[in-house]
Amino acid sequence: MAKNNYDPVGTLSVGNVVTTGTTIYKSNFKRYFLVSLRAVGWSIAMGFAAVGFAIIGGILYGITKSWLIAIPLVVGWIAVTLYFLARYATERAIICRLAYQELIEAPETTIVATQQLLPRTWGFLRLSWLVGLYLSLVAMISSFALSIVLFAVVAAIIYLFKIVTPDPATSIVIGLLTIGLFLLWIAVLIRYYAYWFVAELPMAVESTTSASVSIRRSKQLTTTAARRISLTIAMAFLITIPISLLGNVPSVIGQIMSNPAISRDPSTQSMGAILILVGFALSLLGELFVMPFWQTIKAIVYYDLRNRREGGDLIL
Secondary structure, eight states: OOBOOSOTTTTOOHHHHHHHHHHHHHHTHHHHHHHHHHHHHHHHHHHHHHHHHHHHHHHHHHHHOOGGGHHHHHHHHHHHHHHHHHHHHHHHHHHHHHHHHHHTTOOOOHHHHHHHHGGGHHHHHHHHHHHHHHHHHHHHHHHHHHHHHHHHHHHHHHHHTTOOSOOHHHHHHHHHHHHHHHHHHHHHHHHHHHHTTTTHHHHHHSSOOOHHHHHHHHHHHHGGGHHHHHHHHHHHHHHHHHHHHHHHHHHHHHHHHTOTTTOOOHHHHHHHHHHHHHHHHHHHHHHHHHHHHHHHHHHHHHHHHHHHHTTBOOOO
16 A cells, blocks of 8 residues: 555546455455344344234233323334434444455454444434435425425426426426436535545544434545545445345235235236235345445445545555
């Protein structure tokens, strides 16, 4: 690893980051896949816990005939769900740490990485909650703003061209405008997500145990490279979207078939329910493969930015 005096983020290559992420992922597929399997297991456990609490609640209500029994059950369900979410977030961070340790040529075993990060379990939950909150606020504000823009432009078109009844040309223009604004909305979300893209890494590999400090560290590192990181996110998304669609397509078809407004045929609705379950299973299977890839990309981006800020250079 050689030193350089160039712009600390000026030569960050989108293609190299994705290519290197793919290489590291392939080289460590078994380890990363097993950690991903644990993470997905925690998410599945949340579903079983919800069903279990509902069954217990039904049984106890049948015995006591009192809704007061729901209070401790709801509290217990919330506590269990939060713990499972925290473990899920921690498993994701473990993959980041394993990939980062590969990059600094100090590889760790999964057991060692797990031991290092388990004490920070609740910190990873807070971190994921904060990043999710920030992104949700950005999504709501930007969608509201773009909706106003769309409404204003459509109103202006109708007024300027004195359109009384919709015609094909106007519908096409409005449709294209809607698609354009939707793509712009996606671009805005990706751009802001770039600031928090590596938020897990400081807590996973540095000494900080604070979620807010880890998020600020991510913002500090990514500010001057947000455009390139946004392109990296977009490219990684395009690579992984076919796997994600494997589960979404059957689910959407199943929801349409099971909709009473579409068909009341019991066999059609049963088939729709089966497709929804198949889609759910395929979504979980897809996450097993996609999650390690994304976490590896995060580790590479973080390592690259950190080394360039400290005067080093990552040769990809």
